[in-house]
Amino acid sequence: MTPAEMEPRIVRYGDLMPCKTAFIDAHTPGSDQKENFTIIGGGVSESPDQHVHIAIPHGFNIGAAGQPPKCRNSLHSHRTAEVFFVLSGRWRFFWGRWGTAGEVVLEEGDIINIPTGIFRGFENIGTDYGMIMAILGGDDAGGGVIWAPQVIEDAADHGLVLGENGKLYDSKKGQSLPDGIAPMPVLSEEELKAYPEMTPMEVVGMGVRRYNDMMALGQHAPCKVIGETGIIRDKPGFEVDLITRGSARPEMHEHDRPSVLMPMRGHWRVTWEGGATTLAPGDTMSVPENLPHSAVPSMTGEASLYHIVATDDPAGPTWQG
CATH class of the missing domain: 2.60.120.10 (Jelly Rolls)
Structure with a gap:
């Protein structure tokens, strides 16, 4: 692409x-x-x-x-x-x-x-x-x-x-x-x-959940914020991860459905097969399904990014029932 x-x-x-x-x-x-x-x-x-x-x-x-x-x-x-x-x-x-x-x-x-x-x-x-x-x-x-x-x-x-x-x-x-x-x-x-x-x-x-706590939890692996195994245990039809400088990986990966990247802090270099771009806080990027991509901080300093992807769980009432 x-x-x-x-x-x-x-x-x-x-x-x-x-x-x-x-x-x-x-x-x-x-x-x-x-x-x-x-x-x-x-x-x-x-x-x-x-x-x-x-x-x-x-x-x-x-x-x-x-x-x-x-x-x-x-x-x-x-x-x-x-x-x-x-x-x-x-x-x-x-x-x-x-x-x-x-x-x-x-x-x-x-x-x-x-x-x-x-x-x-x-x-x-x-x-x-x-x-x-x-x-x-x-x-x-x-x-x-x-x-x-x-x-x-x-x-x-x-x-x-x-x-x-x-x-x-x-x-x-x-x-x-x-x-x-x-x-x-x-x-x-x-x-x-x-x-x-x-x-x-x-x-x-x-x-x-508080930002500083999630940052601490996500220093070596992405912090699963919302999901079946998340620090907020819920299945609302999507999962949310917080990725930090320490947990970002340059290796390409892909999802079988569209995913969304939303930087919270710092600038992030997103690379995919065919191109690259830089995202800043407040930007939103939709990555197509089955497209290999990676996201890593492009500058020094604090860096965090929310990652959202849909799941097969129903999007109706969740932990409130």
Whole structure:
């Protein structure tokens, strides 16, 4: 594969195309400055304005959220796994029906595997624009987002209505629900009982791992972060490894399905049969299946890279069941 053929499978951080109208809370004060990015796969955006960088199915989706300080993403749930790692900034993740069941603060490089079936949100509590990278299970990411009732109600007060077809309609632009399309129904109190209030011990203990700990574990071999034998023992339909300078190998290898490389720290030289390129933090590269390749740091200093590949496990509810 030539470098020109590979280029459409590389998304540079500086080329990311944001959408500011991706979700129902796009006009809600406190959430109206979010930028959402769909890097690989269709994602879960509710807006036709969302740009998809790489549409090739991988068995999972890759996205990102960029937010200025004090901007939050409203409470929602997914039917498949949702994993985040912090690329930049300082972030507070919270969960529960009202976002009060628990919270945890993540720093750069930290990762969180959020259980399916609970409401979750996140907020940039740093002092500058921050970015978190997201992995969603499945090619269709579980069919969209399930919003806490108050999010839908607040959005209606600011002109946005979500149709039962999963599309947004903005009264500020003169839009209204088409004939035959009803509003997305709000979850009833009985339906809400299916969304547990998990404790901090459950969410943090089973689903959060710190960057420095993973770096220490990955000094001589890649740190299996998420997987059947990972330090987060889960099978969400994909595996995540953290590769460090000490565990990177120059020998070529290949996978029987597409894999994704996402540098966290340092510059990485990726070589494949036919070409080579250098990736920087925030870049995302999709390596085709059955293509021999290698990735090694290209400069001195700290170096780490997240590696994601799909598995044959179903992408539905995982350790939360």
